[in-house]
Amino acid sequence: MTIxxxxxxxxxxxxxxxxxxxxxxxxxxxxxxxxxxxxxxxLKRLTTLRxxxxxxxxxxxxxxxxxxxCTRQKEVAKFSRTSHDMVKYxxxxxxxxxxxxxxxxxxxxxxxxxxxxxxxxVVIWV
Numbered sequence: 001m002t003i004x005x006x007x008x009x010x011x012x013x014x015x016x017x018x019x020x021x022x023x024x025x026x027x028x029x030x031x032x033x034x035x036x037x038x039x040x041x042x043l044k045r046l047t048t049l050r051x052x053x054x055x056x057x058x059x060x061x062x063x064x065x066x067x068x069x070c071t072r073q074k075e076v077a078k079f080s081r082t083s084h085d086m087v088k089y090x091x092x093x094x095x096x097x098x099x100x101x102x103x104x105x106x107x108x109x110x111x112x113x114x115x116x117x118x119x120x121x122v123v124i125w126v
Contacts (some may be wrong), residue, residue, distance in 0.1 A: 013052035015095040016043065017086050020060030023075040024105025026067065034058045034100035042100070054095070056086070076105045083109025084116065091117035 018034025035058065046053045061079055064071070083099070087110045090097035099110045107125070114121040 011051075013054060013095045014046060014050050014098055015054045015056060015090040015093070016046070016098045016100065017056040017090070018058030018060075018100045019079070019083055019102035019106040019110070020058045021075075021079045021102040021106055023061065023063060023072040023079070024103040026069075026072075028063055030101070030103045031060060031063075033102055037100050046098075056090075058100075059086070076108070079106070080109035080112065084113040085109075087113030088116045 018038070020031045020034050022028055022031035043053060043055055059082055061075060064075075083106055087097045087099065091114065097110075097114070099106065101107075111123055114123055
């Protein structure tokens with residue numbers, strides 16, 4: 001099966017949310033990515049390319065005092081559920097879901113959300 005990506009996405013609204021999460025690894029900072037991308041004009045640029053862009057804001061998890069790996073793994077599991085739910089909601093509304101991260105651990109929830117909405121989905125990771 002061949003999909004014409006331009007035709008598929010032409011009239012679909014884009015929904016953006018920020019996954020301000022950086023506990024999948026031991027270094028703080030990448031959780032600020034969504035804010036930095038917005039400050040750099042990403043949403044303004046998207047609105048020049050699309051007729052409909054909805055910004056759902058950021059969900060940010062602040063790093064706690066306990067940075068042991070076992071503690072961070074629990075935080076990753078919790079945030080994966082949040083990511084799953086957000087992405088699935090957007091897709092179930094007929095929107096293209098754009099997640100601004102955060103560290104790579106965010107992918108577990110976002111990919112799971114895509115698969116829950118459409119088991120035959122294709123994920124583009126940039």
